[in-house]
Amino acid sequence: MILVWLVFAVMTLVTAVLLALPLFYTRKVKNEAGFALAVYRDQMVELGRDAEAGLIAPDQARLAQIEIERRVLALTDNPQWQPGRAPSHGLLIVAAVVLPLLGFGFYLLIGAPDLPAQPFIAEHAAPAATSPELQALEADVTAKPTDAKAWVALAAGYDAAGRAQDAATAYGKAVALGAQDAATLSAYGQAQLIANRGEMNDAAAATFHRALAVDPTNPTARFFLALGKAQAGEVEGALTDWMALEKDTPQDAPWRATLEAHIAKAAERLGKPAPAGTADAASGAAATAPGPSAADIEAAQAMSPEQQQTFINDMVGRLAEKLKSNPDDLDGWVRLARAYQVLQRSDDARNAWAKAAALAPARLDVQLDYADAIIAGRSDLDRYLPPEFVEAVGRVRTLDPKNPLGLYYGGLVARVAGDKAEARRLWNDVLDQLPPDAPQRAELQKELDSLLP
Numbered sequence: 001m002i003l004v005w006l007v008f009a010v011m012t013l014v015t016a017v018l019l020a021l022p023l024f025y026t027r028k029v030k031n032e033a034g035f036a037l038a039v040y041r042d043q044m045v046e047l048g049r050d051a052e053a054g055l056i057a058p059d060q061a062r063l064a065q066i067e068i069e070r071r072v073l074a075l076t077d078n079p080q081w082q083p084g085r086a087p088s089h090g091l092l093i094v095a096a097v098v099l100p101l102l103g104f105g106f107y108l109l110i111g112a113p114d115l116p117a118q119p120f121i122a123e124h125a126a127p128a129a130t131s132p133e134l135q136a137l138e139a140d141v142t143a144k145p146t147d148a149k150a151w152v153a154l155a156a157g158y159d160a161a162g163r164a165q166d167a168a169t170a171y172g173k174a175v176a177l178g179a180q181d182a183a184t185l186s187a188y189g190q191a192q193l194i195a196n197r198g199e200m201n202d203a204a205a206a207t208f209h210r211a212l213a214v215d216p217t218n219p220t221a222r223f224f225l226a227l228g229k230a231q232a233g234e235v236e237g238a239l240t241d242w243m244a245l246e247k248d249t250p251q252d253a254p255w256r257a258t259l260e261a262h263i264a265k266a267a268e269r270l271g272k273p274a275p276a277g278t279a280d281a282a283s284g285a286a287a288t289a290p291g292p293s294a295a296d297i298e299a300a301q302a303m304s305p306e307q308q309q310t311f312i313n314d315m316v317g318r319l320a321e322k323l324k325s326n327p328d329d330l331d332g333w334v335r336l337a338r339a340y341q342v343l344q345r346s347d348d349a350r351n352a353w354a355k356a357a358a359l360a361p362a363r364l365d366v367q368l369d370y371a372d373a374i375i376a377g378r379s380d381l382d383r384y385l386p387p388e389f390v391e392a393v394g395r396v397r398t399l400d401p402k403n404p405l406g407l408y409y410g411g412l413v414a415r416v417a418g419d420k421a422e423a424r425r426l427w428n429d430v431l432d433q434l435p436p437d438a439p440q441r442a443e444l445q446k447e448l449d450s451l452l453p
Helices: 004-022 032-052 058-077 089-110 120-125 132-143 148-158 165-175 182-194 201-215 219-231 235-247 256-269 294-301 305-325 330-342 348-359 363-373 386-398 406-418 420-435 439-447
Strands: none
Touching: 132 148, 148 165, 148 182, 165 182, 182 201, 182 219, 182 386, 201 219, 219 235, 219 256, 235 256, 305 330, 330 348, 330 363, 348 363, 348 386, 363 386, 363 406, 386 406, 406 420, 420 439
């Protein structure tokens, strides 16, 4: 490495010397203006002698004097110093052609031109969240790069880890390799939507339409295309589509509560009564998971504070062990996350909420709690936000673009991204929803004032 820098330093020095040589031709420089001025001075003297001797008329002498003076003044408009010799063409060729070619050849000899470019922002970006499971999926794709199923599995893994952009890329690979089923296409569209901060764009809409072309009953594509209409201001059309989807949705579908909540909110925005069965949907979607049983509470009340703490820790430990054998128990993960929060075990709570959020991507309350757990206790929210928080906010904004907490979190994301105008817009939307006497108004107003130039 030292040899490389020495060679580059020598080449730079040679180039500088070649370019500076013409500046040192001082003995070759002459003053043309001084010579011309001496000639004009002699002409003025001779003109005066001729006028005194009567060899030239006074008016002609005056005109000649004016002409000579004009030429003297004209000398100041031209460069007074001119090089006596132009720089050598050979030196210019060496500096402009030979040295760069030598440098390029030297780089090919000892450099690494096959390495991909690494911009500064990419080098210093926060590393993406990974896990042994994701590493195994990535290794599987590396071993089988043309296997569409391997790409689908990797995309699902990225999606569960909150890496929406990576998930969208992996789903795109799978679709290109022939995974054209409606489930894969709708998952691809959802990843594109979340990667776009929850806002419908042309790419995601086109993917959802492709999913419906394969299966016109696909609920994911139908739900999000209706959501796109709502985001575009077509609330009436969105409500119609969601109500049609509700008729085709089984009563025990895990995402039915979310669908009913959107129907109720759309009806409210249009000033219509909520359809039957959806009046309590908004609150029903956020129903809390069951806590300890009555027997547990009664037993705990008879204990000392130390015994109660031990009892709680044992209960939490048993729940955590139970979830190892039943990792798809959504209610169990929610209970465990809240228990960890009570015990002030922030890292454990965040991990438990991440599991719950992966199991319930359409549960608004779970996504909000997960987002809150990610940034709990952080004091640098004006400078940095974890990537998983940004992804979670994208899901929240997709599920309910008008949710006040989602709007506030969206403002945090926009501020860190440097988009102060978007942050102001989102936070003003929050203020519009807060009651006049809400204590949060003053704090939010401070946040808005900090965005002023």
